[in-house]
Amino acid sequence: MKLDSRIKIVDITEKAEYEKYIYRCLAPMPFRRYARRQKYLQEAVPKGFRKKLLIFNDEVVGTIEYAPAEASGYPIKSDNVIVMNCVWVLRKAKGHNFGKLLVEDMVKSEANASSFATIALENHWSPWFIKWQMEKLGFKSIDSSQVKHKIKHLEQGFTIHVMWMPIKENAEPPTMDWQKLLEGETFCMAHPLYRPQNWKGSILELIK
Numbered sequence: 001m002k003l004d005s006r007i008k009i010v011d012i013t014e015k016a017e018y019e020k021y022i023y024r025c026l027a028p029m030p031f032r033r034y035a036r037r038q039k040y041l042q043e044a045v046p047k048g049f050r051k052k053l054l055i056f057n058d059e060v061v062g063t064i065e066y067a068p069a070e071a072s073g074y075p076i077k078s079d080n081v082i083v084m085n086c087v088w089v090l091r092k093a094k095g096h097n098f099g100k101l102l103v104e105d106m107v108k109s110e111a112n113a114s115s116f117a118t119i120a121l122e123n124h125w126s127p128w129f130i131k132w133q134m135e136k137l138g139f140k141s142i143d144s145s146q147v148k149h150k151i152k153h154l155e156q157g158f159t160i161h162v163m164w165m166p167i168k169e170n171a172e173p174p175t176m177d178w179q180k181l182l183e184g185e186t187f188c189m190a191h192p193l194y195r196p197q198n199w200k201g202s203i204l205e206l207i208k
């Protein structure tokens, strides 16, 4: 696939000049190296974590981050699966299918992977990880659980889906360690399932 010359996908995993994007991603917030992200990166980068930016007309408008299961941000397991922690394209760049382009770049870069997995949310109050968007990117739901947040929107249950995209014929569907996921994640503080530093115990509880 040949990219339009205005589009660049850059692997920034170990590029110091792009460090702010590793920490604050595309969010309009000040760059701060925070301990949990630092710890996650220290462990995940040597195991194959990657973060990439999509630059369009010299402006950063998209990102994707992924890692092999053992270094990913979610407790997803399967043989030879790459787990996409996150993908994000800014609304101002929508209409170019940049999300799909980032996913295709990941699939091409991880040619040995049998499949790719991520999560999706349904009925969550945030605009993140919406199921139909993850489906548009090529993933399908293979498992789900209904949960409740323990601090926010206590009255609103939502569903977490395990999303999968097999590539090789013999790919084995991944499994989610739901108990672990209920604890909340710690790899990115902007994530809707983030567990605050001072919170003891799980951040989510199972409804069914």
Ligand SMILES: CC(C)(COP(=O)(O)OP(=O)(O)OC[C@H]1O[C@@H](n2cnc3c(N)ncnc32)[C@H](O)[C@@H]1OP(=O)(O)O)[C@@H](O)C(=O)NCCC(=O)NCCS
Pocket: 086, 087, 088, 089, 090, 093, 094, 095, 096, 097, 098, 099, 100, 127, 128, 129, 130, 133, 134, 136, 137, 190, 191, 192
């Ligand atoms: C999913 C996402 C990456 C797609 O961005 P994009 O590639 O710029 O999307 P596009 O505008 O080019 O649209 C892609 C496809 O979705 C369709 N689409 C876009 N908006 C739609 C809508 N509101 N309803 C239905 N379809 C829609 C488009 O028609 C297009 O379909 P096609 O592939 O059949 O042509 C982007 O919406 C996003 O970043 N969402 C948030 C992801 C997220 O939660 N990240 C976590 C951050 S913490």
